[in-house]
Amino acid sequence: MTDHDEATAVRPLTLAWVSRHLEAGERIVKTEALHGGITAEMRRLTIAAQDGSTRDLVLRTFVDVEHADDWLNREADALTLLTGTGVPAPGLVAVDPAAAYCEYPSLLMTHLAGRPVLDDEGLETRVPVLARQLLAIHAVRPAERPREYVTLTTADTVVTPKGADAAAWAAAIDVIRAPAPRYEGRFLHRDFQPGNVLFDVLPPRPAGARITGVVDWAAASWGPADLDVAHCSTILALLHGPAWGLRFPEAYEEAGGVLAAAASERLYWRVRDGLACSEEVQQVAQPWREAGRTDLTMRTVEERLDAYVTALMDALG
Template sequence: MSRHLNAGERIIESETLSGGITAEMRKLTIWTTDGFSRNLVLRTYTDSASLQHAEDSLERESTALTTLSGSAVPVPELLAFDSTATHCEYPSILMTHVPGSTVLADEGVDDRVPLLARQLVEIHAVKAEPRPREYQAMTTADTVVVPTRADAEVWAAAIDVLRGPVPTYDGRVLHRDFLPGNVLFDVSQNAAPSITGVVDWAGASWGPTDLDVAHCSTNLALLHGPQWGPRFASAYEEAGGVLSESTRTRQYWRVRDALACSEEVQSWAAPWREAGRVDLTPGVVEDRLDAYISMLMNASGQ
């Protein structure tokens, strides 16, 4: 840290940020020589499982923040990163702190979904040279975990979708983990909500826009109810986003993402409960995932 502070500056406070699953997040308060303070964020990979992918994640995030600097997408400023723990005890990345808060409540979701959709359209419009690394699929037909109370026949049909060929696509810059927990809002009283930042670019990739839309749709379906999955996809197109013209292709990406969620749905939901959504019990989340999968299969991805 000392290498990346200005002369005379020092850390006066370290606060652990909630919500992280794969890494520890700390907000650092820096005392400046003019008597004021500024905030930085340090992400550190310490968990044994996340350490296996830390180098790739940090390379992806550092490249994404550099690419997006100066774009219409509000992101932190990259200050430094150490993907191989050459200078740090663990692989780490240092960036500026973006103001705002995550909002996970059901109240106001009607207002936030169009904002999320427009923000994702702006991300997909970014021109990147060189391209980010190709997306990672995250799941296979053999790794899906079927919930206990799920409709086994519907899930078997959904798993068969993954056994089909991967659709061709025109690639775009993807966030790859675009969801309400990674978007910061200004929710000042008596003012309409607005997005102040998009964070956690560790999965930044090159791939189909359908995949980013599918991922946010899955998360909204679990947070607010299955109907919010297709509503987000519609909002994305209304905002000018372009998805596959093929109904079968749309279904493929949405089913793929929802099934990938099945493998770690409870670790996804734990930070939501910690943030106050205590209603999202393990049973509720699994039932919503089951209902969403059924919706996707019955509607053929519409």
């Protein structure tokens, strides 16, 4: 090991487990902590072969996280399903969902080139690319459906931001009191947003932005395309401003995607996701600040969420 920093070091049992899944003669020569995750520890492992060549793997570890075994099983199933589909997802190397061999539940996968891009610059070219990628994910037809989507937010758990438009939020909360609309099911990522999409680090030109990978498949599910579109819309609104949250569904339809026909149904899914983010604004925004978006203070993100929910109610309510 060349890096013994506590944040990057692999725990002994996990290290032995990883080593058992390497090719003959390979060894770990470097580890690096990857930032941006909310619930899991992420490490890039540089693997050296006897001939001097190297390759990278990614180790995902859940420490003291409830239902980690379920999340890792779902991610392993999704990565297996996506092999050969053309969706640029990591390849599964090994998984230990119940921590039978590792200190904590862990998953080992291939490393994909590229990085998330969270800057405002070039967003107008990235949004259509994101929409086309999400459409390709929804086009996957699994032989065996993953489990149905889950939403935990209720009218009673919504956290209305300080200074928010009280009338708009009350109306939005009333929207999710109703039963979920009927829908045609699709394969969903369930956390498709800029933080989980990798782009070419140095695209040849702004208009040539190219996705190199989509990561974090722990919540892969079966449900309405509207739900994935709504989530990406909310995150775009918080990252870049409410107008971009309103723009993304249009980009998805321009790419050929089909969303709910009725305005009331579209409103339900978009409001549901926006209100869900109200419960975890701090967890969502902290990785963005760590990645360099220091302008995204807690207050700024809350104000953008309020403006986005209000805009939804004005446009579709």
